[in-house]
Amino acid sequence: MKKHDIIIVGAGVGGSTAAYFMAKSGLNVLMVEKDQFPRDKPCGDGQVQSIHPLLKSMGVYDKIEKYGYKCPGTMISDMDENSCVFNYPEGDFAFCTPRYIFDDIINKAALKQGVDYIDNFEVIEVIMERGKAKGIRGIQNGKFVELESNIVVLANGAHSMLSRQMGFYEEDPEYVFYGLRGYFENVRGMQDVIEFHYPDEMFIPSGYIWIFPMSKTKANVGVFITEKSLQGTGMTSEELLWWWRDNKKIGKERLGEAVPIGNLKGWRLPSGNKQKVYGNGVIAVGDAGNMIESLYGGGLPHAMIAGVCAAKACAESIAANDYSEEFLKRYSDYVDKELGTGYKSSEMIRNMIFSSTKDIKDLVEFTNKNLKGVRCSGGDGMGRFLVQERGYKGPTKGVYNK
Numbered sequence: 001m002k003k004h005d006i007i008i009v010g011a012g013v014g015g016s017t018a019a020y021f022m023a024k025s026g027l028n029v030l031m032v033e034k035d036q037f038p039r040d041k042p043c044g045d046g047q048v049q050s051i052h053p054l055l056k057s058m059g060v061y062d063k064i065e066k067y068g069y070k071c072p073g074t075m076i077s078d079m080d081e082n083s084c085v086f087n088y089p090e091g092d093f094a095f096c097t098p099r100y101i102f103d104d105i106i107n108k109a110a111l112k113q114g115v116d117y118i119d120n121f122e123v124i125e126v127i128m129e130r131g132k133a134k135g136i137r138g139i140q141n142g143k144f145v146e147l148e149s150n151i152v153v154l155a156n157g158a159h160s161m162l163s164r165q166m167g168f169y170e171e172d173p174e175y176v177f178y179g180l181r182g183y184f185e186n187v188r189g190m191q192d193v194i195e196f197h198y199p200d201e202m203f204i205p206s207g208y209i210w211i212f213p214m215s216k217t218k219a220n221v222g223v224f225i226t227e228k229s230l231q232g233t234g235m236t237s238e239e240l241l242w243w244w245r246d247n248k249k250i251g252k253e254r255l256g257e258a259v260p261i262g263n264l265k266g267w268r269l270p271s272g273n274k275q276k277v278y279g280n281g282v283i284a285v286g287d288a289g290n291m292i293e294s295l296y297g298g299g300l301p302h303a304m305i306a307g308v309c310a311a312k313a314c315a316e317s318i319a320a321n322d323y324s325e326e327f328l329k330r331y332s333d334y335v336d337k338e339l340g341t342g343y344k345s346s347e348m349i350r351n352m353i354f355s356s357t358k359d360i361k362d363l364v365e366f367t368n369k370n371l372k373g374v375r376c377s378g379g380d381g382m383g384r385f386l387v388q389e390r391g392y393k394g395p396t397k398g399v400y401n402k
């Protein structure tokens, strides 16, 4: 096969978004994928409002709107099972779309742009020559295959061995989360809002049970918890879900009569965004670059936006004929410019509210007292709580839009 300017490893949302914008700008790009689309991806299936403009710019918004269930608010419950709801501004909502469908739509959009594509191709190694990435080695139809490129984009998700090879991997147990999700029918008491339940000290910091509705009675339900907290519980993430169902009022209501559809699936979520994600001839996008935020574990918008940044940085790198680490640092700068404020806000809210059950309780109380009938996003509401109730004086951009 001819040499490509860029090889993207992994055709998930991050890889396919990068491929879409690279092909659109006329770059010579190959994307390889170990699976075959449509394929499943364990996820809460929640797609927040911030990603809607990008979906529109890729011409896929209408298709996703067809399949996504709209939730115009966020519910939070505290350890005593008191709850509050943030009703989003008029016309705002989060989508809940199964990743089996969502990722396939993004993947097809990339292929329509004319990306060269090979599926059923598992990359096992980045080929290095004198400290620079030269391409990839993979397995296709049981045979070893080597492919060459000027830049390798690692977009192969949270379990990436290739990120490990490059030293990009996040290992901090306070910033590596475990996520477990299942689909359930006959879920009771849902109100068309995405739900985050903080039922016990053992989930702290920022661990929760989620309920993301897919219809009036069907939901994606899951557990999100740091590796460190999970170790402290002495339970598996699946046991934590059953503990919630059997011991908590809301848990009993939602899941008491619910029927699981298929198996529960668990996954690793590397957050923190602290590692370097560029090297000589190589960059990492999305979960392969630990781009999940550390409050809710959201990572889909981050992977897609990083894909846009990767396309921009790679186009400049190809134009300059410079694939060095120094040149590709700009990729990290672009990611920081697009996502840095959001990461900082998540981290600040994690530390100031979701590291203590008392603060979560106070947030719920404040919201019920002060924000009933007020339309605002969850982040906006939490910003108001920090400023008005806790006297927070730091930067509020991206958190509290006064």
Ligand SMILES: Cc1cc2nc3c(=O)[nH]c(=O)nc-3n(C[C@H](O)[C@H](O)[C@H](O)COP(=O)(O)OP(=O)(O)OC[C@H]3O[C@@H](n4cnc5c(N)ncnc54)[C@H](O)[C@@H]3O)c2cc1C
Pocket (backbone or CB within 6 Å): 009, 010, 011, 012, 013, 014, 015, 032, 033, 034, 035, 041, 042, 043, 044, 045, 046, 047, 048, 121, 122, 123, 124, 155, 156, 157, 158, 179, 180, 181, 222, 266, 267, 268, 269, 285, 286, 287, 288, 292, 297, 298, 299, 300, 301, 303
């Ligand atoms: C349980 C759970 C719940 C979550 N809930 C949410 C949520 O509600 N909202 C949200 O925004 N985010 C959520 N996330 C995070 C979100 O799923 C990820 O951040 C997002 O999928 C990252 O996209 P990606 O393209 O980087 O990786 P992925 O979506 O994992 O895609 C990687 C692709 O690479 C392929 N691949 C892997 N290895 C190789 C290889 N060696 N060779 C070739 N191809 C390979 C895979 O088959 C896959 O198609 C959740 C995550 C988990 C685990």
